[in-house]
Amino acid sequence: MVAVIHTSSSLRAVLMYNERKVGEEQAVCLAAENYPKEATDLTFDQKLNLLQKLASLNLRTKVNSVHISLNFDPSEHLSPDQLRAIAGSYMDKIGFNDQPYLVYEHKDVAHEHIHLVTTNIRSDGSRIPLHNLGKNQSEKARKEIEIDFNLIKADGRNQELQELKPAILAVDYGKIESKKAIAKVLAGVIDRYKFTSIPELNAVLGQYNVLADRGNEGSRTFQKEGLYYRLINEKGERVGVPIKASSFQRKPTLKYLQKRFEINEQLRLADKIRVKNAIDFTLYGKSNVTLDRLTNILKREGVDTVFRKNDTGLIYGVTYVDHRTKSVFNGSSLGKNYSAKAIQERCSPMQLTTNIAQYNVPDLGEHSNSISHSSRHSSHQVFPDFPFQQRNLPVTNTKPEMADALFDPLKQDGPIPRPLRSRKRKKKKGLSQNL
Incomplete structure (x- = not known):
């Protein structure tokens, strides 16, 4: 439980x-x-x-x-x-x-x-x-x-959730062979997660310092529908030499991925409601949940939140990676209330903290993802003489009119408790009163 x-x-x-x-x-x-x-x-x-x-x-x-x-x-x-x-x-x-x-x-x-x-x-x-x-x-x-x-x-x-992201998959360029490390990440992600686009795939790969790169739109690689896989550092910067998708044993080329996109579109339909409920449960009726607190709470539910930013640092997109159902959703695919713009409006207007880990993924708008922590405390004041001290009496022993009184709307015109009463300011006597 x-x-x-x-x-x-x-x-x-x-x-x-x-x-x-x-x-x-x-x-x-x-x-x-x-x-x-x-x-x-x-x-x-x-x-x-x-x-x-x-x-x-x-x-x-x-x-x-x-x-x-x-x-x-x-x-x-x-x-x-x-x-x-x-x-x-x-x-x-x-x-x-x-x-x-x-x-x-x-x-x-x-x-x-x-x-x-x-x-x-x-x-x-x-x-x-x-x-x-x-x-x-x-x-x-x-x-x-x-x-x-x-x-x-x-x-x-x-423990099962932790095994979804084993440390052995994390790639650190320069310490182990790039192609071998990338192959391990691809084997652990492509056939397990349900993504429907390259940006959604990169939302998962970016957490292991790997990027699926189609190149710029005007490049020959992009026009020929080619695909490379490469390493990125903790800042999302490309490092090392890109490796053709066709050179890997599984051959995870763009053509292969496009077939996966169509299959995954149907497979992940039943998983949408879980991510939407996790977001709604966190934000519904609350006005003090910041973006970093939202990502922290969703992470505890097994959902990583990946924000996409432009060159000036403004958030323009969001992707949710559900590690329990292994489904990946762009925010807008869940509905308008879950897009990057709507989530920022639903959250408290506070900037993300500087402690947040970010993955700047330059390809196809995959610039960063963010996770942070927050907490809340409050004080209290005691007021005696609550008229419902005996509310735990069985229904059969409670008179109907007494029970109905418990459900009356809260009246705001009653006496204000003394600790909450504001002090009255003394009026200064005018000059006419002193004459």
Whole structure:
């Protein structure tokens, strides 16, 4: 089992993401735990209002939405009761057992997975810390649940992902024979990954310091539909002597690759939704996710993000390399919302950090790819006297009018807590009052 945790400041956006999947018949709400009604009896507003009322008790905490996905091995097929039990065990182990939370089973990808939606603001207004939630509680809970429910362990799955990019494939010009090193990379990429163009192929090859080079459009090589493979350094600069594609044993010429393009176009269709979901899950309803944070999160999901830049450093293209499904997608092929322009608009307008590794691939616009890291912390303020202290009572013991009151929209005209009240400025007496 793999647990992925996202936090944000918009409960509405997170809930809408899951409810939209329900409306598209790609998900179903399995449970509404610690709600006074069953999930099937709740409307969208009722689900949201209870969470928002909790969040309103601590207005100092901006990050109050917790969105978790629990992912299982594709070979595992779990019943709704098993998924509910796993969700309950996980929330209990990470300290969210008393929080109201919603459980959604998503059916938009091949592997079984569920989404959990809740808030980290307790009924007394205190905040559940999130900064070590993934590293400490979640990781421990994940391993215990794998044993308790006899699930396939994620450690072996992570090892499999690492084997997709073995170090032996990395090419360092000058230390080993160029042709032999390039041949190893081509054998590990061309017959395994599903790409539909030379730029998409270079998005994968560039990570191993190899470039498929057709030459300039006006060159004889380009006009004769020739193809060379060559080494590039960590800056994307061409090094060494190019080697004809026909001189390799597998003969990965342009004609051969064009046949692969047509086959791969059909083979990768089923894999689009996984990459799109990974991007949407990271960005939906969030306004503070930068490009480098997006690439870092996608990398943990097994997706490398390759940005293409012009000579001035402006990003004009993006390619996604999914190492789990071994599919490669140019951003625009996934849809307008996943193109380079749309991704930059959806991300926070901050420049990529200087620590980002870049591969400047000059051929056919393959200039660079970028991966980086980011983190977020928040503070909290406690407010007492939450009127829903007894919300965990069974539905049968709760009067209908009391239960309905929990789902009323949050009113903004009530008294403001004293710590949040702004100090009134004293008016200066005018000259006329002093006379």
